[in-house]
Amino acid sequence: MSKTDALPAVQPDPRRWKALIFIGLAQLMVVLDATIVNIALPSAQQDLGITDGNRQWVITAYALAFGGLLLFGGRVADLWGRKRTFIVGLTGFALASALGGAAANTAMLLGARALQGVFGALLAPAALSLLAVMFTEAKERAKAFGIYGAIAGGGGAIGLILGGLLTEYMNWRWTFFVNIPFAVVAAVGAVMVIREPAEGRNRNRLDVPGVLLVTTGLVALVYAFTRAESDGWSSGVTIGLFIGAAVLLAAFVLVESKVKAPLLPLRVVLDRNRGGVYLSLGLAVIGMFGLFLFLTYYLQIVLDYSPVLTGVAFLPMVAGMITGSTQIGARLMTRVPARYLMAPGFLLASLGMLILTQIDLDTSYPALILPGLVLMGLGMGTAFMPAMSLATHGVQPRDAGVASAMVNTSQQVGGAIGTALLNTIAASATTTWLAAHAGEATSPAAAKAMQFGGMVHGFSTAIWWSFGILALAAVLAFVLINAGRPDGGGAGEGSGAGAADANEVPVLVH
Known part of the structure; x- marks a missing residue:
């Protein structure tokens, strides 16, 4: 490599840090949208007369379009240019959000959600691949991905808080309209400050x-x-x-x-380290979605929390994620191999989940739920940042988009699997428990207590499964990932894959 090729890594453009603000804002908008609508759904259903049978499609339409088109979106970013794809994705997402907020009937709302998924599939991989090609020096990369990891990890919980506030004090339509200022600010900022490397495009036919x-x-x-x-x-x-x-x-x-x-060069996923990241991260998201789903219902229905208070209850987990990502993961990423952050991170999160399996009808939030959430946040925050960095680390510039898309695909598909799988497990456990205690409903009060008891048993059973899935993610991260330190100091760690990746960092800044 010539000195000219290496120049951006030696003299980084200070605008990249301003660019990170707008990239992070766009990512926050996408992650928020995965949960913010959940809180608003009951109000939207009543207002638009959505049937119970069609209700799930408000969530599913977004997930299907997003999850199905992510790899295509990543390839488009490599073909068109990441900055252009990023701006198109932001613009389309804002327009789709405006359509959703103005929806007059079920079909209009479902169409808007599908369009949000389509443009989100362009936006998410473009954002991550921009980071991959703009931050290449090890310490800079650690800081940038620490911030990005905190946003990606905590955004879902923030969506619950914002969704509760907007729904309770304004209107469900504002859970859509709120995306518009996010998108406008991020798009204007992108036009002004993002400068992606001129080379490294994949201009082959689609x-x-x-x-x-x-x-x-x-x-x-x-x-x-x-x-x-x-x-x-x-x-x-x-x-x-x-x-x-x-x-x-x-x-x-x-x-x-x-x-x-x-579309997806098999070299991207067959690399031992990237494959290990995609698999372990996907499993971890399955487990984490179980927590969001069941704890939200538990707090609102069993403990009678309001939507806003439910969102606030998740704040310690958000704080844990930000701390784990920026203060633990980012500080240690250049000093230790990624698996020594990912595996303990997933294991710590699983211990938090283990505490939460003990929920009951009158569980104390400070005594049990709070420590469980904090451990969960710290663990996921610590693991998320090196996972996202390693998934795009050392990849050839022409593959940056699809490598980034695979990170998002593993999360999106993992979330869809987690929601369906764990909800089915919880429902089955609840039905079994209620059948075994059918004779205890001797009064209306006893019947209500029994219903709540069955519900909590189902939630607890599903959280036990989440604990096991997170523990498995920790094992797979430790066994499959063998890359050394990103600065090349871990070249002797594991096989040549890790060393090659560490040595390929300058390739990203042609």
Whole structure:
């Protein structure tokens, strides 16, 4: 590599830190949207007359479009340019949000949610790949990804707080309208300060068969878990969707191994470290979504918290995530290999989840829920930042978009799987418990207590599963990831993959 090629890493452009503000703002908007609408859904359903059968589609339409199109969005970022894709994604997301806020009927709202997913699939990988190509020096990268990891990890909980405030004191429509100022500020800032490296684009023709196969395959997979939640795992439709998803995704892998310019070069996912990140992070998100889902219901229904108070109750977890990401992960990332942050981080989060399995009808928030949330936040924050950094670390510039998209895909698909899988487990455990205690409903008060008891038992059972899934994520992170320190000091750690990645950092700044 010539000195000219290495220049950006030696003399970093100070505007990259201003750029990080706007990239982080855009990422916060996308992550917020995954949870903010959940709080507003009951009000929107009543206002627009949405049927119970169609209610789930307000969430599912977004998840299907987002999860199914992420790899396509990442490839578009590599082809068009990351800055351009980022701005287009922001603009489209803002317009879709305006449409959702102005929705006059169910069809208009569902269409707006699907459009949000489409533009989110452009925006999310473009944002992460911009970080990957703009921050290449090890200590700078650690700080930037620490901030980004805190936003990505804590944004969902912030969405619960903001959703509660907007719904309780304003109107459910503001959970959509609030995205518009986020998008406008981020887009204007991007135009003014983002300067991505001029080279490193992947200008090969778009792999259309790959786009169709992976999009339909991921949509089928996400929808299969959604149908499993409503129709059961043994339903013919559910089984058919799972089989269809497996066939489509297997065909996608076959096509990608044959075509000259694949949508997802298999070298991206077959790298031991990146593959380990995608797998362990996806599992961790499955477990974390279980916490959001069940603890939200538990606080509101069993402990009778208001929507706003429920959101506030999650604040210690947000604080833990920010602390773990910026004060633990970012400070240690250049000193120790990533697996020594990811595995203990996931393990610490699982211990927080273990505490939360002990919830009961009258659990004390300060004594049990608070320490569980803090441990969960610290653990996930510590693990998220090195995971996101390693997933794009050492990747060739032409693959930065799809590598970033795979991080988002593992999270989005993990979230969809977690919601459906754990909700099914909780519902089954509740039904079994109620059947075993059917004779105890001797009065209306006893019947209500029994209903709450069954609900809490179901939540606790599902959180036990979340604990196991997070523990498995910790094991996989420790076993599969063997990269050394990002500054190259860990070249002797593990096999050549880690050393190669550490030595490839300058390639990102052609």
